[in-house]
């Protein structure tokens with residue numbers, strides 16, 4: 163700010179970078195550079211003569227210092243510029259290096275990066291631990307203590323010897339401090355009456371998932387068990403619970419209101435019934451020997467009256483086999499509690515976590531009061547679920563027989579192109595391929611009914627099962643088909659997953675499911691426990707190309723014949739130089755995560771549930 167009366171110097175910007183002085187400004191002093199001013203000063207001083215010599219020396223010294231300061235300042239400026247330039251150059255270099263790297267990166271690597279990002283987003287979902295555990299910040303860190311020990315000769319085996327046994331049976335394990343594989347039921351210390359019973363069912367030697375899965379489970383470890391359809395997973399997760407319950411009951415018999423020791427969760431009523439029946443047989447074999455106590459098992463699922471099972475609830479309870487919804491209902495009604503429950507297994511675990519049961523599973527977990535052993539089993543277990551589960555289990559052991567999601571090699575897979583309108587007629591022809599029993603799959607409930615009606619009209623003894631049938635109808639269908647009274651069962655995929663029917667000769671897939679995992683489960687109803695079977699699948703122009711591609715790769719992997727119309731289907735990823743790895747979400751080999759039909763379905767479901775919760779006023 164200028165003082166009053168003082169003429170202000172006003173600068174106006176000229177087009178040139180120099181400043182032009184206003185005409186009226188007469189106090190202007192032209193600018194004289196420092197060096198010039200110094201020279202002038204020196205000249206003036208020197209004119210004062212020798213008397214001024216001292217001052218002159220002083221001024222010269224000051225001038226020298228000023229010059230040094232200026233040099234220093236100049237050096238600083240140069241250094242700053244150099245640094246700025248270096249950073250700029252470095253940034254440019256990094257940028258151009260990255261561009262060059264990106265250019266060098268194959269489409270496959272870029273696709274892998276994109277997949278990893280999507281996977282990371284999915285993995286950031288809540289842990290599988292219960293809401294209550296999460297809320298309380300409880301984390302189980304200890305493995306369940308059990309008294310089971312391998313026999314001495316097994317304990318003395320070296321790691322190399324154990325690795326050899328695993329290799330022989332195509333078992334891949336992951337985890338620390340893993341129990342040794344044991345290839346004899348007797349060496350696993352399974353009670354003799356049970357061994358005798360299993361022998362009557364032609365179960366004499368453990369299958370690969372059993373010889374490693376059982377020892378891991380007996381030693382109390384959390385585990386993820388993956389093995390192909392029909393490979394005996396049910397025994398692998400039921401036997402450890404039976405052994406735990408036996409031990410507890412022998413120590414101190416359970417009385418009314420006590421128990422259960424463990425729970426087995428199944429995604430469908432049919433699967434729950436089947437597992438329950440198995441456990442009943444095995445525990446009955448133990449009790450009827452007179453050497454072991456009787457264990458009580460409760461089947462807890464929708465569609466059956468709990469009154470029928472009140473006799474079980476009136477005694478101590480050892481094992482519960484359940485579907486999630488009814489189990490939660492019973493727990494909430496305090497029909498029993500999980501205060502002493504220490505074992506939880508999820509059969510078809512990927513489905514349980516995937517198909518909207520995730521919240522139910524969390525809810526069930528919130529009823530546990532103590533350390534538990536958690537096991538997940540399935541024939542298909544995409545990496546997404548494995549990663550998700552790994553975070554929720556304690557020091558889990560992964561036991562994997564073959565690629566997760568691979569087809570059972572004991573199934574001969576035939577894929578045929580059949581026009582939509584020709585399917586029914588061709589079905590009759592197809593039924594001639596083998597003797598009964600035969601299962602026909604369609605994912606459409608109306609189609610299931612239509613097929614059954616058509617077959618009945620043609621004089622074929624057929625039953626049907628799907629989600630809209632009553633419990634009685636479903637039970638009747640399964641019972642009459644299992645007993646051999648009916649030759650053909652027409653089923654929707656969901657209703658029959660994991661079901662173990664005797665010696666199915668032929669599986670006909672009338673409409674190819676969109677998700678290849680469903681296909682793997684469906685063809686897996688035949689070729690069980692070491693026997694061979696045939697699966698015939700109808701495809702046509704209604705089948706999405708991506709599904710056909712998944713199918714093509716699956717056939718190739720299993721060494722099956724790939725029909726010409728499938729051979730001609732090109733993988734678009736190959737043309738783009740993209741990654742040909744399987745999808746980590748659904749395990750399909752013909753697409754990446756970004757095209758996963760399962761992910762799309764999951765998103766659709768989430769959006770639908772969002773919409774419906776908004777429709778009803780946004781919940782509480």
Ligand SMILES: Nc1ncnc2c1ncn2[C@@H]1O[C@H](COP(=O)(O)OP(=O)(O)OP(=O)(O)O)[C@@H](O)[C@H]1O
Nearest residue numbers: 365367368369391392393394395396541660662691
């Ligand atoms: N060690 C064994 N030796 C011979 N047969 C066995 C053995 N273990 C189980 N089985 C029989 O194999 C059949 C299939 O077993 P299970 O139902 O447990 O298969 P799974 O692996 O659960 O199949 P899915 O994935 O389709 O549910 C059953 O009938 C069972 O009795």
